[in-house]
Amino acid sequence: MPRPHHHILVCLNERPAGHPKGSCAPEGAAEVLDAIKRRIHERGLKGQVAVNSTSCLKCCPFGPTVVVWPEGDYYGHMTVDRVDALLDAIEQGRSIETWLIPAAEVGRY
Numbered sequence: 001m002p003r004p005h006h007h008i009l010v011c012l013n014e015r016p017a018g019h020p021k022g023s024c025a026p027e028g029a030a031e032v033l034d035a036i037k038r039r040i041h042e043r044g045l046k047g048q049v050a051v052n053s054t055s056c057l058k059c060c061p062f063g064p065t066v067v068v069w070p071e072g073d074y075y076g077h078m079t080v081d082r083v084d085a086l087l088d089a090i091e092q093g094r095s096i097e098t099w100l101i102p103a104a105e106v107g108r109y
């Protein structure tokens with residue numbers, strides 16, 4: 001398997017309903033993961049962009065949380081509708097600044 005240029009992590013952590021931290025699964029993270037997988041395949045990016053689910057990325061109030069490496073971009077409130085724009089940005093080597101979780105919030109939860 002070729003080494004991917006980019007690696008996307010999607011938090012699928014789920015806490016009990018009413019937990020004060022919240023979590024990504026109840027916010028639609030599985031649907032986001034499925035859409036990223038599907039669009040990577042449809043756009044012919046397999047081998048260049050990898051995606052995996054993960055547990056908590058410590059940005060819970062911003063879920064669904066998605067991280068793109070090697071950029072180290074932490075995106076919050078990801079939705080299925082944003083997946084193509086995210087993949088466009090990755091292919092173009094840029095970040096989507098307005099979707100980034102503020103640096104001071106990353107890892108706080």
Ligand code: FES
Nearest residue numbers: 011024057059060
């Ligand atoms: S539960 Fe997803 S970032 Fe913590």
